[in-house]
Amino acid sequence: MKRLLPLLLAWALLCGCGADQPASSQGPAAGDTQYFFAMDTLMSITAYDGDTAAALVAAQQEINRLEALWSRTRPESDVSRLNAHAGDGTAVPIQPETAGLLETAAAAARESGLAFDPVLAPVMDAWGFGLTESEATAVHRVPGQEELSALLPLTRDLPQAAALEDGSYAAALPLAGQAVDLGGIAKGASAAYVVQALTAHGVENAILSLGGNITALGSRPDGQPFRVLVTDPLDSEESYLCTIALGGGLTCSTSGGYERYFTSGGAAYHHIIDPATGYPAQSGLLSVTTVAAGPALADAWSTALFVLGLDRALELWRAGEGTVAGMELILVTEDQRIYVTQGLEEGLQLHGEEAGYTYEIVRR
Amino acid sequence: MRLSAAERLRPTPGDALVVLAVLAAAGLVFFLLLPKGGNFLTAQIVLDQEVVTELPLSALTGAVSFDVPGAAYPITVEAQPGRIRVAHSDCPSQDCVHTGWVSRAGGQIVCLPNRLIITVTGSDAPQADAVTG
Structure with missing residues (x-):
């Protein structure tokens, strides 16, 4: 029986090792994959070369840094502070990354005739699709036409971002009750920063899945x-x-x-x-x-x-x-x-x- | 196996047997987990980046139901031959429960509040590197 115990322990350990097998046997040269939850979604990054361990840590840190800027639910984020000062005339200091994203979002909004709208938040909230944190606890409901008619005027004026003389950035929302929600663009925008973080650690081939947004860096290990x-x-x-x-x-x-x-x-x-x-x-x-x-x-x-x-x-x-x-x-x-x-x-x-x-x- | 006191710390034929048995077991596990032509389905349950367990769905002979240890919101997974679902979860969103049974390779159940992912793998999934949508 004493001989059996280490055998059982070894078996348990081996089962643990075996757990990795199905994933790694799918590609000719499996990369290192990191799964994590961020921006209220499941993300994964697989890096095939370079210093993959350091690269994946750096990539995840980059996502966390951007989430801290762009989250609607964290009170200290650029977006939350911008929303808190909607309509009061304050130019809220924001990071260059946020200014860049607001500009990209505004451009997409204008070019699409506001089919993409980064300030749709008041209406989204009325449906219970708003604040990402509350998606879990949100009470979804069908708002009345009157309620929507009152909210729609708040969803059309895009935030004004400006570069200040000292090189920093500030932004303001023109109307009280307005709110920016970058949920429809932030995950995609993060990919560009993740790619930079990976590349800085020598990664030339990787695939990113940031909540269903897939970004390819380079190619598969087989060159395809x-x-x-x-x-x-x-x-x-x-x-x-x-x-x-x-x-x-x-x-x-x-x-x-x-x-x-x-x-x-x-x-x-x-x-x-x-x-x-x-x-x-x-x-x-x-x-x-x-x-x-x-x-x-x-x-x-x-x-x-x-x-x-x-x-x-x-x-x-x-x-x-x-x-x-x-x-x-x-x-x-x-x-x-x-x-x-x-x-x-x-x-x-x-x-x-x-x-x-x-x-x-x-x-x- | 009579041993003198000095020999007690040395490897014995018995230890060699254990090593062989472990190696055999390793080979067996490796082959059991290899995707096969016959579409062998395996469900991997990951909680907060840690693999909780792997269930050989295709090898089950009856229903299995268990609570995932360590989940922030108590969550019950039910597996039957060839399929798996979240039978119950105390999480606020209930998305995982609404997903229902997953019975095909490539299928996935996600419980965001619990940071839990159940992934079904097998040989009939279209080979790909990522999924959009």
Whole structure:
């Protein structure tokens, strides 16, 4: 029996080691992966070269630093202080990263005709989709038209950010009751900083998943582009529409009503609110995936295009100029048609045909 | 196995047997956990970055139900042959419970308030490096 005890202990230890096997046996040369929760979502980073241990620590620290600036729920964040002084004329000092993100967000808001709106927070809060911290405890409800009509005027004036003479930055919200919420762009924007942190530690090949925003740095260990599965919006836990090849330096981001929603009186209400109406967007789309060189833009525009709908999205893509024209798109309609722009055709694998989806490559 | 006092600290044939048994066990575990052509499903439960357990879903012969130790909000996981779900959670969001049964490779159940991730892996999942959406 005395011989059996160490055997059992050794067995237990081995089972612990074995736990890593399924993950590491999937790639030819598995990288180091770090999973963590930040910005109210699950994130993972896999680095394949360089000083991976130090790089992953630095990457996570960078996310934590940015979350401390951009969170709506931390009272000392740039965003919280900006919101606390809405309408009182105070120019709130903010970090350069926040000023840069506000500028990027405002540009996306203007170019999309406010289909992406970084100051939609008062309306989001009314639905219970607002403050990320309260998402867990939020009471979702359908606000009345009167209530929404009173809130909508607060959602259109973008924050004014300015560079001061001493090189620092300040920003202000023009109207009392206004609030910035960068939830629709912050995760994407973080990717650029994470890539910098990784690169500084010699990482040349990595893949980032920041709450469904996937950023590829370099390529897979076998030299091929990273492969990314696109979730089936009708069976988001288990099924996929397709696999796309994501080239180095590109980010893909997906927005869909299936991600967060509640039901009331037999109707489903999802979290992508159309800033024009204050109600969940009814554009006929189930999900939008954007692939872009700018991670913040991929994030913001997946939401904007979901609100704008299929026709407008393809119109912007075909336009030849503008931000969307430089992206690739996957647009999924309620009648299970999937429109994939031509730049994603190479490396595309389809998985949704059995589930009833039909596919079309959209060309210019 | 009669041993003199001086030999008591030396490796004995018995110890060698233990080493062999451990090596055999290691090989066995390795092969059991390797993805196979026959779609063997495994569920990995991770709480706050620590692997709590791995369940060979395909090898289960009956239902298993257990509370995840150390969870901030008490959470009960239920596994049956080939599938797994969060049967009950005291967390405020209940997203994990609403996810329901996951029975395919690539499936995932996340409980954000508990920092808990259940990932189902197996050989029938489309091979990919990441998931968007």
